[in-house]
Amino acid sequence: MTYALQVKDLVKRYGDVHAVDGISFDVPTASVFTILGPNGAGKTTTLEMLEGIREPDAGEITMLGKRMLKVSRAAKQHMGVLLQDGGFEPHLKVREILQLFSSFFDRALPVSDILHLVALEEKAAARVKTLSGGQKQRMAIGAALVNDPDLVFFDEPTTGLDPQARRNIWDILSELKSRGKTILLTTHYMEEAEALSDVVCIMDQGKIIAQGSPRELAAGLGEETLIEFRLDDVDAQTLQPLESCCKRIRIDASQVLIETLDLRETMSQLLDWAEKTSKDFHDLRVRQPNLEDVFLSLTGRTLRE
Amino acid sequence: MKDILQLARAHIVTAIRERVTLFWFLIFPVFLLTVLTLIFGQVNQEPTIHFEISLVNEDIASGTDSFSALVESILVQMSMPQPNAETPLFTLHRALHGGSPSFLEAELTALRRGDRAAILVIPEGFHQDILASFAGGGAGLALRLYMSEASITSETAASILEQTLAGINREILVRGGMYDDTESIEAETVWVGQAEDQELPYIDFVLPAIVLMGFFTNGLFGVTGTILFNRDRKVLQRYWVTPVNVPRYLAGFALGHLALCALQFGLLFSLGKFVFGATIGFGDPLTLFLLLLSAVTFMAFGFFISAVSKTANAGMAIANILNMPMMFLSGMFFPIAGLPAFMLAIVYANPVSYLLEGLRRSVGVQAGTLMPAQLTILVPLGWILVSAVVASRKLRWDVER
Numbered sequence: 001m002t003y004a005l006q007v008k009d010l011v012k013r014y015g016d017v018h019a020v021d022g023i024s025f026d027v028p029t030a031s032v033f034t035i036l037g038p039n040g041a042g043k044t045t046t047l048e049m050l051e052g053i054r055e056p057d058a059g060e061i062t063m064l065g066k067r068m069l070k071v072s073r074a075a076k077q078h079m080g081v082l083l084q085d086g087g088f089e090p091h092l093k094v095r096e097i098l099q100l101f102s103s104f105f106d107r108a109l110p111v112s113d114i115l116h117l118v119a120l121e122e123k124a125a126a127r128v129k130t131l132s133g134g135q136k137q138r139m140a141i142g143a144a145l146v147n148d149p150d151l152v153f154f155d156e157p158t159t160g161l162d163p164q165a166r167r168n169i170w171d172i173l174s175e176l177k178s179r180g181k182t183i184l185l186t187t188h189y190m191e192e193a194e195a196l197s198d199v200v201c202i203m204d205q206g207k208i209i210a211q212g213s214p215r216e217l218a219a220g221l222g223e224e225t226l227i228e229f230r231l232d233d234v235d236a237q238t239l240q241p242l243e244s245c246c247k248r249i250r251i252d253a254s255q256v257l258i259e260t261l262d263l264r265e266t267m268s269q270l271l272d273w274a275e276k277t278s279k280d281f282h283d284l285r286v287r288q289p290n291l292e293d294v295f296l297s298l299t300g301r302t303l304r305e
Numbered sequence: 306m307k308d309i310l311q312l313a314r315a316h317i318v319t320a321i322r323e324r325v326t327l328f329w330f331l332i333f334p335v336f337l338l339t340v341l342t343l344i345f346g347q348v349n350q351e352p353t354i355h356f357e358i359s360l361v362n363e364d365i366a367s368g369t370d371s372f373s374a375l376v377e378s379i380l381v382q383m384s385m386p387q388p389n390a391e392t393p394l395f396t397l398h399r400a401l402h403g404g405s406p407s408f409l410e411a412e413l414t415a416l417r418r419g420d421r422a423a424i425l426v427i428p429e430g431f432h433q434d435i436l437a438s439f440a441g442g443g444a445g446l447a448l449r450l451y452m453s454e455a456s457i458t459s460e461t462a463a464s465i466l467e468q469t470l471a472g473i474n475r476e477i478l479v480r481g482g483m484y485d486d487t488e489s490i491e492a493e494t495v496w497v498g499q500a501e502d503q504e505l506p507y508i509d510f511v512l513p514a515i516v517l518m519g520f521f522t523n524g525l526f527g528v529t530g531t532i533l534f535n536r537d538r539k540v541l542q543r544y545w546v547t548p549v550n551v552p553r554y555l556a557g558f559a560l561g562h563l564a565l566c567a568l569q570f571g572l573l574f575s576l577g578k579f580v581f582g583a584t585i586g587f588g589d590p591l592t593l594f595l596l597l598l599s600a601v602t603f604m605a606f607g608f609f610i611s612a613v614s615k616t617a618n619a620g621m622a623i624a625n626i627l628n629m630p631m632m633f634l635s636g637m638f639f640p641i642a643g644l645p646a647f648m649l650a651i652v653y654a655n656p657v658s659y660l661l662e663g664l665r666r667s668v669g670v671q672a673g674t675l676m677p678a679q680l681t682i683l684v685p686l687g688w689i690l691v692s693a694v695v696a697s698r699k700l701r702w703d704v705e706r
Binding site: 051052053073074076077079081083085086087088089091092096099100101103104105106127140143 | 307308310311312314315318319322323535538539540542543544545546547548549550703
């Protein structure tokens with residue numbers, strides 16, 4: 001297997017805070033590698049070091065076969081970067097932005113190709129300030145792709161977007177993946193990581209706490225099935241009669257999550273209990289564990305906490 | 306190179322499309338030039354209340370009770386502080402023993418430099434000419450008055466001197482016991498500096514100042530605002546993740562900024578020349594160099610403010626605080642010669658004063674108080690150096706974490 005990017009013992013400190021605390025990982029070529037974690041986990045700092053915005057305090061980076069302590073100007077010729085919240089000159093037009101960014105590279109795709117890739121042909125003559133949030137983000141992706149990069153960094157590309165805009169971004173990422181580009185993605189959306197990633201690396205408090213494909217990570221939790229529902233006025237005492245038929249019960253406000261190895265038995269007892277106590281379930285759902293559950297299992301917290 | 310040109314283009318296009326920038330870069334200077342010219346275009350005199358005047362008495366040999374000595378004593382009296390009176394109209398510079406050719410030469414140099422408003426010369430034989438005129442003969446009674454057309458204050462001083470001469474004239478007639486049939490003393494005017502018999506239009510006085518003001522606001526607000534807002538909005542951070550580095554960005558930025566200044570200058574010059582009839586030209590190599598130096602100095606000043614400001618709002622606040630004092634304490638709109646000492650200290654630290662002085666001098670429009678010519682270049686260069694050092698050490702190109 002070849003790797004587009006290899007990171008070894010990367011460290012970044014801000015005063016006493018270890019924003020990134022000696023992490024190592026390998027990103028296979030032509031894959032989507034996702035760093036998943038809550039806000040403040042160190043995802044953006046990691047990416048900023050790999051993008052050349054910040055210098056690491058320690059560690060080693062091997063990018064597209066070249067070892068470096070910090071990202072060189074030559075390496076940037078082959079990189080594409082979508083920042084989490086970078087801005088653009090609001091009075092420039094979409095085409096002008098793409099032309100400007102094209103001029104920064106030795107090799108650039110035709111602007112019309114980029115406009116087509118990010119579906120902004122109709123907005124080519126529109127000024128940046130008139131674009132919607134989703135359109136702006138697609139333009140930013142276009143600006144990150146003008147040089148037809150081999151390695152692309154996407155830092156939380158769908159944060160703050162509506163579901164339709166988010167889906168559009170996913171389509172672009174899928175298209176890039178089909179073209180053989182290596183993508184390093186950060187997100188705190190579990191479903192995004194599951195939908196797009198070949199490899200997921202879970203970060204918390206500057207460290208990597210788990211790594212693998214979404215399926216491998218979920219499988220690591222065991223064979224249990226999850227029963228999820230909402231119940232008013234619920235506490236541990238209320239659900240105590242059900243503890244004998246399941247592995248674990250978690251309560252988060254009115255949200256209840258029951259882990260079980262015997263779905264039929266647990267469901268049967270749950271329905272009997274509801275009948276006897278006259279409790280009404282809402283949004284009852286039976287599902288397999290996901291990355292959110294993996295994170296919860298590893299840290300005791302949810303991704304959004 | 307294409308990246309630098311594209312960055313320059315982006316800077317220009319953004320500035321032109323942004324209404325606020327467009328107003329301050331182009332519309333406001335044009336508006337100000339128009340208003341000032343329309344209001345003051347008919348008034349060729351500055352409201353100066355104090356002059357520096359020289360007296361050269363070449364007729365010292367006629368003695369202390371001569372008419373020559375009378376003229377001198379009246380002028381000396383007028384230049385003395387009077388009890389319960391305002392400051393005298395003028396300070397009189399004179400040689401203790403009349404005036405040697407070298408003294409006159411030195412005073413003429415001062416007049417050309419703008420340090421004197423006028424020079425009055427009592428020619429040799431003036432006393433004898435008056436006596437001859439009493440006897441009904443003589444070749445005319447003429448004092449010589451040197452004026453500088455390049456200085457507006459010179460004309461005002463000359464006008465006052467002519468009124469003074471009328472008074473002296475009456476005094477001489479009384480002393481001579483004659484009330485008519487006698488020649489009056491006339492002042493024979495000698496122009497120094499500019500072409501003779503040509504008044505200085507107000508537009509010529511104000512046009513270099515407005516051009517400089519435009520460059521100044523471009524540098525102070527345009528550069529500071531663009532750099533800091535682009536940093537705060539993380540526009541710059543988007544550039545840094547590409548192969549563009551700070552020197553290339555700065556090259557593009559500077560190119561775009563200078564192009565905007567050139568555009569602004571072209572507009573103001575066209576308006577001044579073709580609408581208001583300005584007679585001065587800016588084609589001289591020294592003038593062009595000073596224009597470039599001005600644009601670069603004020604751009605560097607914008608970098609200086611950006612370097613010492615944590616946010617865009619803080620930078621704009623500093624620019625606002627500096628804007629008015631630096632503009633008004635430079636002699637842009639009124640003479641600075643009579644300012645109190647503490648204000649003069651600001652004037653002499655202010656690079657705008659030097660650039661304005663140099664520019665006015667190079668286009669042939671001298672201001673009231675002048676600095677040595679070399680300082681009009683050296684002081685701005687010093688400011689560029691200081692700004693460059695501070696900016697290179699302090700200016701942050703990304704948002705602080």
